[in-house]
Structure formats: C-alpha cells, structure tokens
Amino acid sequence: MAEDYTPKSNGQMSVKDAQVAVVMVPLPAQGHLNQLLHLSRIITSYDIPVHYVGATTHMRQAKFRVHGFDPVTAKNLHFHEFRTPPFENKPPNPNASHKFPSQLIPSFYATIHLREPVCSVVRQLLGANHRRVIVIYDSLMTWVLQDVATISNAECYRFNSISAFYMYSSNWEARGKPFEAETEIFEDIPSIEECATPEIWELWNKQQPIEGKICSGELYNSSRVIERLYLELVAKEVNGFNLWAIGPFNPLLSEQNKDSNKRHQIFNWLDKQETNSVIYVSFGTTTSSSDKEIEELAIGLEKSMQKFIWVLRDADKGDVFAGEERRAQLPESYEERLKGRGVIVRDWAPQLEILAHPSTGGFMSHCGWNSCMESISMGVPIAAWPMHSDQPRNSQLITKVLKIGLNVRHWAHRDELVTSEIIENAVRTLMASPEGDEMRKRAAELSIAVKQSVMDAGGNNAEMDSFITHITRCTLPSS
Template sequence: MAEKCTSNSSIAIVMVPLPAQGHLNQLLHLSGLVSSYNIPVNYVGTTAHIQQAKTRVHGLDPHTITNIHFHEFQTPSFETPSPNPNSFHKFPNHLMPSFYATFHLRGPVCSLVCDLSVNHNKVVVIYDDLMKWVVQDLPEMPNTECYSFNSTSAFMTYSYLWELKGKPFHPGTELYEDIPSIEDCFPPEFWEFLRIQEQFDGKLNCGELYNSSRVIEGLYLDLMAKEYDHGLKQWAIGPLNPTEAKEKSKGSNKRHESLDWLDKQQRDSVIFVSFGTTTTLCDEEIKELAIGLEKSHQKFIWVHRDADRGDVFASDVRKVQLPEGYEERIKETGIIVRDWAPQLEILAHCSTGGFMSHCGWNSCMESMSFGVPIAAWPMHSDQPRNSQLVTKYLKIGLSVRPWARQDEHVTSQMVENAVKTLMASTEGDEMRKRAADLSNAIKKSVIDGVVNRAEMDSFIAHITREN
C-alpha cells in the first residue's frame, strides 16, 4: 500500500533503488538529503525491502525518515534461497530472484509518477542505474525528468566502459592496465540481467549522480564527463554517509557493546573485520580467517555473519562453528559480532585503526570518510576494482590476496601478514597517515558533516529550475 502524498509543492522526487542493502542504503540517505531542502520525496520498493532499508539505516536522523513518503508495492512471491557458502563465485546469485521481481514494479511506479505529475509542476525520478527496466516508460510522461544514480565508484564505472571500448589511452589510465577483468567479477546470471538494463542506455536520463567526491575520484569523474557521459550534466554528491558519526551516549541501553569495548582500547589499535551483506565465506575460509586473526596478536572486532537472503527477515540462518575453544582464547584481544553492527560508529571510533573489507563502495566511502586504511579482500562485482582504487591509486590500503589468485582460498598466513602489516608496521602507519589526510580533505568538502553541499546545491538548483 503506497502512502498518499498530499504535498502541493511544485516538484516531487521519486527514488527507485535496487533491492540490495548497499543500494537501498545509498538512495535512502539521498532521500533524507533531498527532503532537507523541503522537497517531498517518494521512496518506492517492495514491502520487505522498504522495511529492510528503514531498519538498517545508520547515520540518518530518524526525524528525516518521517519526511519521506514510502510506497510499498507488492510483487509476486518468489523463492528466497539461502546463500551458497561453497560456490566458486562469491557473487550473491541467491539475490537474483529479488532483482528480477522488481520488473513487476514497472506498472506501479509508472502509475505513481502519473499521479504525482497531476499535482506537481515537475516530477524528478532518481533511479539506481540497475533499475532501468522499471523506469523505461517515465521519460515519455509529462513534466518528468529522470536521473541515473551510480551506486559504484566513478573508477568502476569509467573502467568498465573503458574496457568495453578496448582500453583506449586516456591520461592517467596507463597505471591501471592490470585491473581485474570485468568478466571475472560477475557471473553469467548477472550479465544477462545487466544486458536487459543496458538496452535503455542513452534513452532515459537527463544527468548522472555519483556517490563520490572529486577529492577522491576527480580524475575519473573528469574522464567520465569527457569520454562517456555524452554531454550529460554530472554531480558528485558524496559521501552520502555522514562524515561525523553521532554516537549513542556512553551507558545508553541503545549503545552497541562493541563501542563499549572499543572505549577500553588504545588509539588505532583495533582492526574491524566485516565483509558486508552479500558475502558468505565457506567453513574453510572462516577457519583460516579465525586462525589468522588470532596469530596476528592484534585487537579486532569481527562481524561474523552470512550474506543477506532475498528476505532478510527470514529466520533460518546458517551458524558456522569457530575452532574449538576459539572465543575463550581470544576474549582479551577480540570480540565477535554475529548480527548487525554499527559500522559507521565503529569506523569513526578513535581506537579503530584498520578495516579488513570486501571493498563494497559504501564501505570504502565510509572508511575513507573516517580515515581508516583498508586490508582489501574483494569478493565480486565492483569490489575488485574498488580495491585497486584503494590500494594502487589512493595508496590507503593493501591486498589480503591478489585478485589474480582468486581461485585460491585465503590462508591464515595471508590474513596474519595483512593484519600485521596494516596494524603494526611502518608501511601501515604510512597508509594510516594518507587515509587521515584524505579524510581531512573529504571533511573540508562537506558542510555540517554531511555531503558535498556545493554539488548538492547545484543539483537541487538544476532540478528546481524553471524550464
């Protein structure tokens, strides 16, 4: 059931996210930012995915959500298989049914935009770049404009198009001839989904939005604008996550136990280990990771959980046993979190000095915002290329295992070496210094700890202009 929007404003916004946590999160943050300009925002999706977005959002003022109109549409039921920990490819194929289910949103979203266009001078649709099928009819509707939102790095977007074009020479790109082949980053099932979306390239959008910053990716944003955006206007409005995390007060019942534990540790002494919501490790990888963390003798917080299912509220969750006696042995050096963790607050804590990450773009942006260097262990999709950006271009991280050896299990020795280098070496200290410098530059580009306000103001001025 969609909430009725009663605003008589001259403009209305419709957000169309892909139903995966990182994508839901980014467009919900953007919804909050747009609504702060007193523009009504309509956020669409299935009932389960909207509940998922609301439940898990971090760093967004709860009062902001009350200013967003959520439109919950029903789609036919579909099987929500469990993640396969033993799959050779780490891509979350089990989420593909939920991606295809979004095709049923085409009609309801079209009807919503039609209704909004009656009461508003302009309807602006901001759609995830992987939701082109759903919004394909909207550019033909009266007083409607569509803008593509890129939920991955500009480096990823640029390098994908650059590879498709045969890797032509552009200044600055000669350093990245060894980037992972895009064919290796996604399975065939996803390429088919992508081909369905790409048939609408060039037919939909009036401009490009990036959850990025020119401080981080100026070269690649400029290359995109020059080579591949075909004259479209471009806005780098990131980081969408807050750059100043608002912690729960100490002693609060709502404060996560990991933060209380961090309060007792020395500055930059803890490595945070988390692989996002789409990664499932097999039993052997979990064992090797556990042993490697223990043998490193470094303090750690490890978020130990499986990938999301298509329905994150499903009750049957795989429980993997750690080595016998492990938690007792590491109780002085680490803690294990088996549920949702407050990643923003953990990364912002002064005791956190490193982040072992899959290099999803949300995690990269959050880590850079708070000046935390990365031990990169990419799994699939944009992650291998994001790890290249982090380790080779920005030089604020290191690789746990080279992507060229992706068919090998990460060993405890690889984990131990990466953790020791990042947390207890001169090389790691230099990465931490560069990460801190980048964080300071990012924070100078934002206002009140949130978003590049100059770029955001420019986008708002553009969509509210009188034609």
C-alpha cells in the same frame, strides 16, 4: 516563477513550498538500499519531499539497518511499500566457485512488478500540485521506469552505485584498452566479465535498451576530492551529459548514542580500547565464506595478536527476514581464548559508527563501494579482500591510486585459499608497522579533505547545490 531560495544554517539552500518532488527507486540489495536512503536524507534537507519506493520486505530492510539517522521520523521522507509476487529465496552457497551472490537474482527480477506502482506514484505526485517529479533510479532498475518516460514533467536520473574509477576503467576496457594518458594504472586490472556471473550480465543487457530513452543525467556517490581525475574522464566520454558527484552520502560527523538502551553493546568494549588499536573485519552483505575460509581467518586474526571486531554473518538472501541463517562455526574455545582481544558480532553491526570510533584503526573489507566511501569518510585504511563485481577495481583505487590500503589477496589469486599466514601478515602490516601508519596518516588526511568539501563553499556541497538548482529550475527542456 522561480522558487524562493533561502540559506539554511548548514550552508545549503532551502526550497520554500517545494513544487518539485523526488522519487527514489533503489535496487533491493543492501548496499544500494542504504546509499539511496542516505541520499534521500540529504535531499530532504533542501525541503524537497522524497518518496522512497520498493517491495515491502526491502523497505523494512532499509529502515531496519540504516545508521546515522532515523528514517521513520525524518521530515519530508515518505515510504511507499508495494507487494511483489513471491520469489525464490535461496540461501547463499558458501562453497560456490564464484562469490557473486546469485541467490539475490530472483529478487532482482521481481522488481519488474514495481513498474506500474512506480509510474502511478509519479502521476499522483504530479496531480498533487508538484509541477515536476524527479526520479532517481539505480542503474539496475531501469526497466521499472520505461513508462515514466512518457509522462510530461517527469525526469529520470541514473544513480551509479559504483566508483568513477570503475566506470571509466570499464569503458576503457570496452574500447579495446587503448593506450591513453592515465591508463597505466589499469595494466593489471581484472576483466569485468570475470568479476560477476553471466546471469547478472543478462539482467543488465535486458535493461540497456531502455537507458537512452529515460536518462537525463547521472549521479555518483563519490567526491572530486577522491576521484577528480576519473570523474573528469567519465564526463569527457559522455560529452557534456549532466553528471554530478554528490557523495559521500553517509553522515560524516557520527555521534555515538549514549543511551544505553539504544547503543550497540560493542561500544562498551570499544570505548575501553586505545586509539587506532582495533581492526574491524566485515565483508558486507553479499559475501558467504566457506568453513575453511572462516577457520583460516580466525587463526590469522588470533596469530596477529591485534585487537579486532569481526562481523561473522552469512550473506543476505533476497528476503532477509525469511528462513534461517547459517551460523558459522569457529575453532573450539576460540571466543574464550580471545576474550578481551577479539569480539565476534553475529547480528547486524553499526558499521558507520564503528568506523567513526577513535579506537578503530583499520578495516578488513571486501571493498564494496558503500564500505569504501564510509571508510574513506572516517579516515580508516583498508586491508582489501575483494570478492566480486566492482570490488576488485575498487581495491585498486584504494591501494594503487589513493594508497590508503593494502591487498590481503590479489584478485589474480582469487581461486586460492587465503591462509592464516597471509591474513596474519596483512593485519600486522596494517595495524602495527610503519607502512600501516603511513596509510593511516593518508587516510586521515583524505577524510579531513572530504569533510571540508561538504562544508559551506566546499566542492561537494556546491555540487549538491548544483544538482538541486538543476532539478528545481523553472523550465523543462523542449522535447
């Protein structure tokens, strides 16, 4: 018997007395934890229970850092915390020759110990009157699910934490870079091999043999408004394989919390600034800058004469709650000189709310996909400064395809020091030039289109509805 669907006030479907449960298996890195936690929030809005699983420290991290909703009080969202054996919790190396966060690798390998607990959760849910359990897993967590493939009435869907642009361009590179229509944009694209370190490719290769045995479809935190061409090209390559672009996951209508006891102090300053007058500077949770790089950035921001918020934190360790964090030094009397024009944030910053604030007019970013989607959603253009992994290709999507940003430093010059003059010029161009105004205009237009797409009858809402309809269908495919 099919479920009873009734429309909700937001235009989505609701599943009464849901017989389907979802298990969410994120990679323990901030951008991945955050994306799948927001996806959990969306799925629970369909009255489907979601069970978010992981190691104890990473569950704490995900809940502590999320913005836009309170996961602790969210209806139908359940957390399953499991202990894993201790792993080496090295600090990041700000002077490493490659910016890839190698200090996180031990925590990634520790996830293999979630294999038995996750399988147990799936079996328990099936024994609790759920006729089907859907497992959504990060693409680097495949090995945790190898036993789930043997469980009847369980299905696994891979979540790609990367852009379709990255996925298609990687497939194109793997095929030997054949000339095809729409591939001209890839002419100077960086090789994926040089964007990460051998140890992460080794981890990836260990999991690939399992992929074909468990995967029933793919999900992207993206939108056809943003990446229609590349989503269609990826879909063409997988030849009818189930694929859904169900992003953006982050809340689109972020409202500032007016409770002074809960509101981050940065907004007391931001509220006083003019519209589009502040550039937000943050390089995510996996970038560690050297003392010299920090000095050049500090001087460049000062010389630009633009207002800024700079999140100056070191990259995450595998366990963000253990050990001391390096406190980067700024030039002498720097914060005193720039008081009123620049704000340094050394704790965890509410990035989504900062990007949503009307005073924020630019974002200097490493171009991690989570940050890209948040910036696009909020209509903020990007000064792209990619560091590793998918970021160099994401920066090309931002600057060359969507044309809502500029390059601070081209990836080809990644081994060269980015001087204060380069930073000054990039900030001035983005924040105080006709060229920057055009990028801001295009970013605002794209933001409107994205928000419209997730409203009733919009493209993304329909795509999410399609995925929910698929996972709650009456029958499973024959084996």
